[in-house]
Amino acid sequence: MSGWLALVYLGLMSQWIGFFFWYRGLRIGGIAKVSQVQLVQLFLTLGFSALLLGEAIEPMMLLVAVLTVSLIFLGRRASSSR
Numbered sequence: 001m002s003g004w005l006a007l008v009y010l011g012l013m014s015q016w017i018g019f020f021f022w023y024r025g026l027r028i029g030g031i032a033k034v035s036q037v038q039l040v041q042l043f044l045t046l047g048f049s050a051l052l053l054g055e056a057i058e059p060m061m062l063l064v065a066v067l068t069v070s071l072i073f074l075g076r077r078a079s080s081s082r
Contacts, residue, residue, distance in 0.1 A: 039072055 026034050043065040049055040 036072055036076065040069060043068065 028034075046055075046057060046061060046065065050057050
């Protein structure tokens with residue numbers, strides 16, 4: 001029974017109600033700026049899983065995280081200078 005409750009919770013909160021907040025944030029901040037947060041979300045999840053759950057973070061994970069954030073930064077910088 002708890003598995004079904006978890007599925008309903010995830011279906012309602014993450015996939016339905018969460019989108020209302022996400023689209024509201026996109027409307028307020030602008031799609032080009034706010035959508036970049038979604039690219040960094042994976043790395044924030046890795047960091048929180050290490051802090052809260054004790055997951056091991058491998059050096060390759062950190063390298064990919066740094067490269068991705070750097071490319072996002074450079075891309076935003078290049079588009080703002082035009």
